[in-house]
Amino acid sequence: MTERIPGFNTLAIHAGAQPDPTTGARVTPIYQTTSFVFDDVDHAAALFGLQTFGNIYSRIGNPTNAVLEERIASLEGGTAGLAVASGHAAQVIVMHTLMRPGEEFVASRKLYGGSINQFNHAFKNFDWNVVWADPDDIGSFERAVSQKTKAIFIESIANPGGVVTDIEAIAGVAKRAGVPLIVDNTLATPYLCKPIDYGADIVVHSLTKFLGGHGNSIGGMIVDGGTFNWSREGRYPMLSEPRPEYNGMVLHETFGNFAFAIACRVLGLRDIGPALSPFNAFLILTGVETLPLRMQRHSENALAVAEWLVKHNKVAWVSYAGLSTDPYNKLAKKYCPKGAGAVMTFGLKGGYDAGVKLVSNVQLFSHLANIGDTRSLIIHPASTTHRQLTDAQKVQAGAGPEVVRLSVGLEDKDDIIADLEQALAVD
Ligand SMILES: Cc1ncc(COP(=O)(O)O)c(C=O)c1O
Known part of the structure; x- marks a missing residue:
């Protein structure tokens, strides 16, 4: 028998969730705990060494958040997700994984005003430099790319609305430049638009908006498209070089097409710290169902x-x-x-x-x-x-x-x- 691929409505309700194995609770519980007890010393060592998946501490991962991560990744058609405290936190963690001081990224001029501020001012403190391009002129993206460019950033439907970006055309520019295309899909949500289908490599969200949908929680999400070759030319050392934090492990080699999501979690979220509260994850999950x-x-x-x-x-x-x-x-x-x-x-x-x-x-x-x-x-x-x-x-x-x-x-x-x-x- 061939296995049915569930449709979008089904995934919005079920992806990532199982009845709670201990209590049978049908709705994903709020795992309101900072930390998780290890089975034994070997289990703890394997968790800390990234040799096994599991829970350590809710800044790095939490079971309620994990259901939300799997659900959004599944709706976007990505390989893995990472939930964080806000849409802006998602952008910081993504750029922290891609950029070194002195490097650049190209961004559409037609973005949420808060993102324009973040890129123009806060990111300057890390010496990550934005070069602006006009989404109505694809050539301006091509011209903005340089040797220092590490990513291209656009919104699918741009806030404050009205502008739809030509994702496929800009994905072409990103491919020719050998850099990932990041799409903020907040206004469209994967119900209206799936950027990975058009060549995006990374999708970010403010969950605060339509995914949560009820104006009650701030949250953010990073989705790894699983499409980008992080090891080519060694331009992304966080992914392609041995990590001293993990006994010389090379994340792309070890985790393949979900290495970006892992790097964002174990090098970004772990060390920078904007974790999503499991209570917010619960409210947002309820929103995603509809x-x-x-x-x-x-x-x-x-x-x-x-x-x-x-x-x-x-x-x-x-x-x-x-x-x-x-x-x-x-x-x-x-x-x-x-x-x-x-x-x-x-x-x-x-x-x-x-x-x-x-x-x-x-x-x-x-x-x-x-x-x-x-x-x-x-x-x-x-x-x-x-x-x-x-x-x-x-x-x-x-x-x-x-x-x-x-x-x-x-x-x-x-x-x-x-x-x-x-x-x-x-x-
Ligand atoms: C398109 C877009 N991206 C990102 C953000 C930032 O999200 P948050 O407020 O969750 O940090 C917003 C917030 O309005 C937004 O509209």
Whole structure:
């Protein structure tokens, strides 16, 4: 009998999970413990020497987190996952595994603003240098690559929404340069887009958003695509050279196509320390069970809102790749055929004052700095997240005075639209 390959909905509920072997608990328990008792001295030695898999200490691994890791890796089509404390922590751990001081990575200019800050400022303290490229001009990635380049970083659907990146084309640049392509798949989630299918080598997530999906936990995930040859030319010494921390073990040689995830865990998470709380892993796992249903509804509601906004006389423009008239619609159809997600931006003809008025008058929408909740969320970046920038910088970051960002929730779409309608009607 051939073994059935489970579908995405089944994996979202079952991947990585078994009834608890001790109690029979059907839902993955919260293993709220710092440490795990060894069978004996030999078992402890084997665990510390990476000769056997198992639990030591929850900074390095935890059984609740392990279920989440296996589930997301399985949904993304990767070989292994590593759960960490936040999306930003995932980016630090990935880069720590790839980069040495003085080296570079190329990143798309169209990224979440917090990632732009992290790359421009925090990463400079490690002497990891970002070179920016324009996702609308694939040649700019090619030109940005140098001998010092160690990775390329893009978002599948870019926050603040609307922009879909041509993953396959940029994967081609990465292959020619001999570097891994890292895709932040937070806004799409593997339900809408699977970057590894298009040539990505590493996927990162802020679990805080749609994977958790309920606005209750911060978390991050790294997925190893298992696709990259870390030993070629010895450019990634963390993976291809003997590690003094592990008696000279060469991680790529020992762990093959999941060596990157292992390196992130045993050299990154172990030593830098941003571990995910098992309680958060539990909440996020519960969220992931309904991911397909939620992403479908998010995308349907967002499209209805975008189509309504386009026709509103106070709205100057709408940026949402799901709209058939949107410049990114063709890419959305290729990479996200089931829907373009929940997040969009639009511009108000009344500029800054109209933006402030709208966020002050919504009732169903929550005015806050997050995306990916069941609830509909709204923010006016120019008066909040981007207020410290100059006017020119705001415009360049897609946060001009008239811009409003929505993360459309799962409420009835008529209620969502009615709330925007009443708030826009206020004079
Ligand atoms: C696309 C994207 N990547 C990464 C992050 C950072 O994630 P976290 O807030 O979990 O650190 C965010 C947060 O908004 C995001 O939207």
